[in-house]
Amino acid sequence: MTGRRYLIAGNWKMHGRLQDGTALAQALAEKLGPNGDPRFEILVCPPATILSAVSAVGEKTALLTGGQDCHAAPQGAHTGDIAAEMLADAGAGYVIVGHSERRQNHAETSAQVKGKAAAALRAGLKAIVCVGETREQRDAGQAAEIVAAQVAGSVPEGATADNCVLAYEPVWAIGTGLTPTIADIAAMHSMIREKLRGLVASPEAVRILYGGSVKASNAAEILAIDDVDGALVGGASLDAGSFWAIAQACR
Ligand code: 13P
Numbered sequence: 088m089t090g091r092r093y094l095i096a097g098n099w100k101m102h103g104r105l106q107d108g109t110a111l112a113q114a115l116a117e118k119l120g121p122n123g124d125p126r127f128e129i130l131v132c133p134p135a136t137i138l139s140a141v142s143a144v145g146e147k148t149a150l151l152t153g154g155q156d157c158h159a160a161p162q163g164a165h166t167g168d169i170a171a172e173m174l175a176d177a178g179a180g181y182v183i184v185g186h187s188e189r190r191q192n193h194a195e196t197s198a199q200v201k202g203k204a205a206a207a208l209r210a211g212l213k214a215i216v217c218v219g220e221t222r223e224q225r226d227a228g229q230a231a232e233i234v235a236a237q238v239a240g241s242v243p244e245g246a247t248a249d250n251c252v253l254a255y256e257p258v259w260a261i262g263t264g265l266t267p268t269i270a271d272i273a274a275m276h277s278m279i280r281e282k283l284r285g286l287v288a289s290p291e292a293v294r295i296l297y298g299g300s301v302k303a304s305n306a307a308e309i310l311a312i313d314d315v316d317g318a319l320v321g322g323a324s325l326d327a328g329s330f331w332a333i334a335q336a337c338r
Pocket of ligand 1: 098186320
């Protein structure tokens with residue numbers, strides 16, 4: 088972490104109804120207040136159904152909100168899909184694209200993820216581009232190669248440190264309680280930064296988040312790694328206390 092402000096992002100996935108979602112956002116908004124904390128930014132990505140309400144709760148505070156996915160097109164005959172412009176209209180400043188649950192459950196390719204990330208930029212949103220290998224790929228010694236290809240294939244033209252964040256989430260670490268070793272996370276993040284040097288302007292300023300079983304008890308050692316600039320948190324982001332405790336681990 089050299090000069091980059093940490094981003095602690097909560098991916099609520101398919102959790103959260105109006106009442107509990109706004110209550111969770113309210114608790115975080117109260118902790119952040121209008122000025123937030125100089126060490127970190129806090130982002131929550133609720134289901135699209137409550138994005139407007141959650142954004143309204145955070146409006147006069149430093150709480151940031153985002154979507155979990157978007158379509159590449161600005162509008163059209165795409166039943167059930169959501170345009171990046173619609174997320175912006177609902178108050179979002181960010182959108183997650185290429186999460187492994189989208190890549191796996193919806194067979195999204197890196198080319199499609201790149202189209203979604205480009206749509207985010209077009210809509211004035213910041214894209215959080217997710218990459219990560221499966222257990223089989225890691226066991227076969229292919230993790231670095233797979234992640235490098237995902238980065239090269241998913242980061243859109245025009246990406247900068249201001250509009251694009253990377254998130255390394257090993258698929259086998261998501262929701263399992265397992266995490267790579269500190270050395271493995273460090274090696275992957277440094278490889279991703281190296282890859283970004285050929286892809287974006289000011290690669291040193293791009294934030295690279297780690298995601299996969301981040302919790303209060305392991306956050307400090309993960310967030311202390313040089314090229315780890317924040318966390319993308321699933322389960323532990325659903326409780327204000329545990330999510331806030333992760334943010335408190337930022338140096
Ligand atoms: P968990 O923190 O529940 O492992 O989820 C990580 C994740 O997928 C965040 O996008």
